[in-house]
Amino acid sequence: MLRLPPFDVHLPDELGAALALLAKHGRQARPMQGGTDLVPNLKLGQTKLEHAVLLAGIDELHGIELDDGELRLGAATGLNALAQDPQVQAHLPALAFAASRIASPQIRSMGTLGGNLCLDTRCRYINQSELWRQALGGCLKSHGRECHVVPGGQGCVAALSSDTAPVLIAYGACVHIAGWQDSALVRRHIALADLYDSDGVRHLRLADAEIVTAVRVPLPSANVHVGYRKWAVRKSIDFPLISVALRLERSDTGSLLAGLLVVSVLGPRPRVIDLKALAGRTIDADLAKALGQMAFDRCRPLPNVPYDADYRRERLAVEVRRLCTEMLNL
């Protein structure tokens, strides 16, 4: 039995009210959507809070709309809804696929896009019970001074394990953020890749009273293809142990105009590799091999999540090659 430590719960139905609550309680408060990440983390004592601010009642956070050449995905969009939405399937098929591969049917009917993007970072040490962690003492993310997965490490390297973040970065998504300053609502937006920082203790570049309200994704033109692959031990329930999203922009003659390779579950932020160096090459099996090699050379998985880091590095190369091969006939 894992009981939740006591905290208060707020159910605001307006964005301003939610932000005012978050501003009032500062670090003692957190927004909650599906709770599928936050509740287990609270139960494991990994996160502590006094006030949970539930966002489900805020209308603005809901809905998927086509608007001015972009698809606007509200932060409260459910993961199943995302996977099954006809517009997402038509315009952003790799996102629908990534959402359909998250966790289990139950978690996909509870979890949301906003929660998925703001998922806490994970590692072999921190995602254990409090009792288990006590045996080693705290770490940088939990009132201690050392990292237990990279001994001697100066920073926390817990990994971002979100399935939608890498693929949305490959689609060029932008996150819309609302905050509270001097008792007023303020809004800003940034490229999704810039939401993430390299410190696993505080990996989101959000102020205390800021929340993600929506994601806007420009509709890709016909020559742009995005794909996603996730490697996990089981087909269901498991978080990715390595994940890759690939964006290829194809010329009329079938060569690569531009592209991005996004590798995730390395550390607190996804690694974005611009494929400029490969521009002009024919999109074929050789390119798939070259991309696999490039991923191997440029990325070094750490022993932060389960499975041997060297194996994950080799696996990464294989996943990139397979992903590109799958995309050859698009």
Next chain:
Amino acid sequence: MTETAPVDSTFLDTTAAEPTRARRLVICRLQVNGEGVAVVAPVHWTLLELLRYQLGLIGSKQGCDKGDCGACTVLLDGKPTLSCITLAVAVQGRCVETVEGLGVGGEPHPLQREFAERGAAQCGFCTPGVLMSAAAYLDELSSSAEPVVRQADIAAALGGNLCRCTGYTKIFEAVHAAATQILQRSKALADTSTDDAS
């Protein structure tokens, strides 16, 4: 609507560790297995705690208690949901179905009958959760335009329920049998109504 008696203090003793902290009680109003209930509980309680400790519905199991195993699966407005990581206050006004509500009028649901006949439950700890995920699958199947029972769809629908005993084969067979039966029954019904019409 059933207003429950004063809160059973044995279960409110989550305060023991930190006796000084004030704790808010709330009245949660929801539909459970078709009946409206209003239950007083601490605001940070999960739906599973509410079901088990306030309503005495101990069919839904407290397994891992952190979202990994599916033993606590209930239907929330028809969708399979993990009650161990759902806050009870967050589901105010909504419809919850638990394994206790699966059979009708004392009769087991076709799924329950098939599970019993085919030995799809061994220790039985996972069974209530598996049944609720299977019930959600049957609902989706019956509402699809051209329903076909597929092994792969059954496995996907039960992908969030762990079973340490059966090896899943008998569970899949039982769900397959119940699904086939239900489709045959609704087809027979549809045939009779077309006959009536002609």
